[in-house]
Amino acid sequence: KQEVTQIPAALSVPEGENLVLNCSFTDSAIYNLQWFRQDPGKGLTSLLLIQSSQREQTSGRLNASLDKSSGRSTLYIAASQPGDSATYLCAVRNTGFQKLVFGTGTRLLVSP
């Protein structure tokens, strides 16, 4: 059974810092991995999708990497801004299955 864990559970940084969010999964037989952002009381916004054959994906100040063999992904946020404050969720989709398995989330607070 796939289990997804995110560390840290919460992170507070001053504006301008570069930061890394971590995601680990127990079953390396994944099809893809997706990072989402969730603002309080809202739905999810897809940030980046990494296929199992890829090592990383970039979008603006965001860079996500994937090391399938070790069961890890990181989300790197450059030059953080207060508007980045949200909960970040990673989710994996296993080979042969349709459903996403979500991590526990990292709550990020960027202070001005």
Add this chain to the structure above:
Amino acid sequence: SAVISQKPSRDICQRGTSLTIQCQVDSQVTMMFWYRQQPGQSLTLIATANQGSEATYESGFVIDKFPISRPNLTFSTLTVSNMSPEDSSIYLCSVDRAGRETQYFGPGTRLLVL
């Protein structure tokens, strides 16, 4: 990307009643998913809804408690039946456009059961 709307956006309900949540997508999709997010928790899949067939429920969720309809390729409903305070959660509809690729989520329905 997919545009997904949900109704209602939020509701406060009394114990023992039922609430039906609607999910509308801007284009035809094969699979629609219903998730629950309890306070302070991550997302848990309730069921997968395919058009023209019965929904497939995850372990711990049953059709009597969470009946789902999928009358066409752009619409689905989830009913939360005989509600109790433990059902207070955000319920999210999700679609998968191209089959196991990027998954998109609706804005969610925030439910409070008193």
